[in-house]
Amino acid sequence: MRKAFAKKMIEMAEKDDKLVVLIGDISHYLLKEFEEKFPDRFYNVGICEQSMVGMAAGLAMEGYRPVIHTIAPFCVERAYEQIKVDLCYQNVDVTIVSVGGSFDYAHLGCTHHCYSDIAILRPLPNIEIFCPGNSKEFGTLFEDSWSNGKPKYFKLIKDEHKKELDILPYECYIMNSGNLQNPIIFTSGHLLDLATEVINHTVVYCPTIEPMSLAAKMKIQNLLRIQNKCVTLEENSSIGCLADKIFDIASDGSCPITMKKVGIPRKFCTSYGKASDHRKEVGITLEKLLESVRAL
Numbered sequence: 001m002r003k004a005f006a007k008k009m010i011e012m013a014e015k016d017d018k019l020v021v022l023i024g025d026i027s028h029y030l031l032k033e034f035e036e037k038f039p040d041r042f043y044n045v046g047i048c049e050q051s052m053v054g055m056a057a058g059l060a061m062e063g064y065r066p067v068i069h070t071i072a073p074f075c076v077e078r079a080y081e082q083i084k085v086d087l088c089y090q091n092v093d094v095t096i097v098s099v100g101g102s103f104d105y106a107h108l109g110c111t112h113h114c115y116s117d118i119a120i121l122r123p124l125p126n127i128e129i130f131c132p133g134n135s136k137e138f139g140t141l142f143e144d145s146w147s148n149g150k151p152k153y154f155k156l157i158k159d160e161h162k163k164e165l166d167i168l169p170y171e172c173y174i175m176n177s178g179n180l181q182n183p184i185i186f187t188s189g190h191l192l193d194l195a196t197e198v199i200n201h202t203v204v205y206c207p208t209i210e211p212m213s214l215a216a217k218m219k220i221q222n223l224l225r226i227q228n229k230c231v232t233l234e235e236n237s238s239i240g241c242l243a244d245k246i247f248d249i250a251s252d253g254s255c256p257i258t259m260k261k262v263g264i265p266r267k268f269c270t271s272y273g274k275a276s277d278h279r280k281e282v283g284i285t286l287e288k289l290l291e292s293v294r295a296l
Helices: 002-015 032-037 049-061 072-077 080-089 117-121 135-145 189-195 214-226 242-252 275-282 286-295
Strands: 019-023 042-044 065-071 095-099 128-130 152-155 173-175 184-187 203-205 208-210 229-237 258-264
Touching: 002 019, 002 032, 002 095, 002 135, 019 049, 049 065, 049 072, 049 080, 065 072, 072 080, 072 095, 072 117, 117 152, 117 229, 128 135, 135 152, 184 189, 184 214, 184 242, 189 203, 189 229, 189 286, 203 214, 208 242, 214 242, 229 242, 229 286, 242 258, 258 286
Parallel strands: 019 042, 019 065, 065 095, 095 152, 128 152, 184 203, 184 229, 229 258
Antiparallel strands: 128 208, 173 203
16 A cells, blocks of 8 residues: 555645645655655655654645655654644644554564554544555545545555455445344454455445544444444454444444454554464454354
8 A cells, every 4th residue: 555655645746736745754765756756845854753743734734735654653652742732633634644554564563563543543533534445445535535624544554455345435335235133244444355254244344434424324323223233353452443433333323232342452462473473363363253253
């Protein structure tokens, strides 16, 4: 998805002369073509992520549409206060595009993991949160939400699902329309492929985490009124992310539900290896998903 991001920046900059890219000393080569084409709209702020957010807020207040780009733990966890005060409280049009996902930098340990980004951003008013599952989805979500006046966060993960979907921001999609006597599976991002391996279960795919449209929420509520048992599958913290979003939607619709969460538990993932090794260790696997479905 990083290559898709670089390509999309050039496409959008050619159409919008207010687009400005700020990076935190990463992706220099990836964005080299952008820098060459638009040298006055490309800033390497260095390892100063809090200042980068503040600069982006100032640019937005002057009518520009900045895009911030760096590794997730540095642009979200390190600069959280600036996102809260400079972006969300001021409600300015700044887009944060992170890389690294939860485990893309698995070999660098906890300092470069970020499984709590969505959990800590979701409570902030005004911010929109997207978790695209592949490059095509990123392009659609980015372009269709562009210049909407809101702070936005895109969580990019190296792995991509292989489904060909036509999606829109703020909506959810029913996949594998299975027997509603069986628990419903809710998922986001690249894990859609894993979720749809479970046969004869309805899968609801949510590339937008915040906000969801009224139609999307009503679709989820209508399903949960028929089948109130569900499993959430996500490569995020199991606290505060997609699972809690689904619970909130159910509560708003007075839909009592029984839920199992398959996500990253409340722990530091201190082992080393590839992203797939971490997923296996924390239980983001088909076996764990099937176990959770059967338990319901």
